[in-house]
Amino acid sequence: MADVAVVGAGPNGLAAAVVMARAGLDVHLYEAAATIGGGTRTTELIEPGYFHDVCSAVHPMALASPFFKSFELSQRVDLRVPEIQHGTPLDEGGAALAYQSLERTSAELGVDGPAYRRLMAPLLAHVEGVVDFTSNQLLRVPRDPLAALRFGLATLDQGTPFWGRRFREEAAPALLTGVMAHAVSALPSLSATGAGLLLGVLAHAGGWVVPMGGSAAIAKAMADDLLAHGGTIHTGERVDSLDQVRPAKAILLDVAPPTLARLGGGEVPDRYRRALETFRFGNAACKVDYILSGPVPWSAPGLAKAGTVHVGGSRAAIAEAENLVAMGKHPKDPYVLVSQPSLVDPSRAPAGRNILWTYCHVPAGSDVDMAEAVTARIEQYAPGFRDVVVASKTTTAADLAAYNENYVGGDFSAGLVDMRGLLQRPVVSNAPWRTPMAGVYLCSSSTPPGPGVTGMPGYHAAKYALKDIFQAQVPGLGVGL
Structure with a gap:
């Protein structure tokens, strides 16, 4: 037995x-x-010799999760940290970039750099307490009350309609909103902001790792x-x-x-x-995987070194796209989350080729193929992207639901x-x-x-x-x- x-x-x-x-x-x-x-799971999704992650691709919690730390995952798996953790291309040109170094990130954010640093530095100083607070049931006394307090205050600062009062330009808020949008939620909101701040501070701690293979x-x-x-x-x-x-x-x-x-x-x-x-259950994702003949031709050079790119433009534009999804609509200009695993893992594709992992958010249960909208959105910030696309495959929200019974309606957050x-x-x-x-x-x-x-x-x-x-x-x- x-x-x-x-x-x-x-x-x-x-x-x-x-x-x-x-x-x-x-x-x-x-x-x-x-x-x-x-x-x-990782599989040869499109053609033999090209290995695509079926769901998750980048792992901000791989070095921070209390379970993975106890399990010593970093000693069992080759986890690669990109030079730039994530970035958001801007409509006026250039990009907001998050390095592992908070100081360098802040220095490149211009006039809003000090404000970004004041928001993130207290969380980074208490990152273990922040991770402990967010890795357990919320109905408990936190082990590090000061970390929980600072996390709560930062969430209140960025999780309400007054979220713009800290910043004067577009770069810093766009960088933050790109991460908050991982939560598949209306913006601004306290829940999405909490998730975004956790992911954001982890980018400046251990980094957003990509597993080899x-x-x-x-x-x-x-x-x-x-x-x-x-x-x-x-x-x-x-x-x-x-x-x-x-x-x-x-x-x-x-x-x-x-x-x-x-x-x-x-x-x-x-x-x-x-x-x-x-x-x-929440809303869902439409995933589009690509085989490319070379790297994405981003207009902003820094994005070529970013493991993750949040394509969506300004804070207002990202929020508009996410709020349309929350209303049950398919955005014409969606927020697109892009992972570039070939930057750090050449084993994913034959020499000279790249793979690209992307998704955008859609209403629950959607069977709409968003490949054209995703491709057009990336092309907006990477002219010539269509020319490097060799092949692609779409997985709709309905397909995700059929793939995994836990993803009801295509909700990969399982709630x-x-x-x-x-x-x-x-x-x-x-x-x-x-x-x-x-x-x-x-x-x-x-x-x-x-x-x-x-x-x-x-x-x-x-x-x-x-x-x-x-x-x-x-x-x-x-x-x-």
Whole structure:
């Protein structure tokens, strides 16, 4: 009889399985797809020899997540830090650039450089406390109250309609808004601002790393550790009922709330079932992958060295595009998030060729192909981009939903990222990873701290399962342990 069954081999299910196996338990991990990874898969999506990340591509939390730090991910995976972490091209020419150095970033932001520095420096000085505060359930006393206070004040500063009062020019606010828009939310908002400030300060701390060989390298590192500690991985095996994985003593589910309601069947109490079935999902993404004959011909030279580019123009233009999506519309000039992995990882494509990873936001469930809008938006800031495109492939929001059951409507955040959605994920509780069903835990991104490749939902669920069922503590996770 297995001690532990984990359903779903995304990064959170893998993290949960690693923790439980490290505790000396017999762990079986079940994945419906033919390969593990979930949001961290890499595949030859368009042509042989070109390796594209299916979902996540750049990993701001790879060096900062408490789980990945304990797991010593940087010793297991070759994580490359671009020279420039992210940038935003500007309509008047040039670009706002975020270096790992806060001082250099501020110095190049012109008249608003000192204001940007005053916003980010207190967060950078307390970055470990900021990460701890944002990596757990918000309904807890923070370990570093000063860090939480400074983070809250910065969020209030940039998360309301008064967000422009700190700045006088376009560069600094455009740089910040490009990062805030990762949250797929109306702008300005407190939730998107909090997410953006966290990502922004991490750019100045460890950096936004790109894994050599693709995001699948992160999943492989966790799977290798699980197997090394006696775990078993079952791929191509769909779980349709909790009874299918019983009599495991602990069941940890990397699934969306509606899937948990279905798997639990009659065991799910009515009130909890209502919370699961009415859980709110957000808007979605349309992803466009490219094969290029060379690098993107950005007009602003600095963008050629940026691992991530936020294409959208000014703060007002980015907010307008995101607010149209929030109203259920497809923007003509969308905000486009661009990753350039070939800058640091030549193994992704044959010599002389590049791959490019992009997406724009669209309403939930959309089946609209946004490739032309994305291409035109990039061409606006990189004249001649069309000439270097060799091939492309579109993955609509509807395609994303079909690819991963957790991405309801194409929502890769696995839940609406607003203040209510951060607190009620999927229920308001100081331990939302526990479910009312004995021995059953939820460990997907629909639990705190929410979206992103952090492993933290799996870590938290495993921590409670160890305590509740096995009267054990989280074991050491390092390479030498």
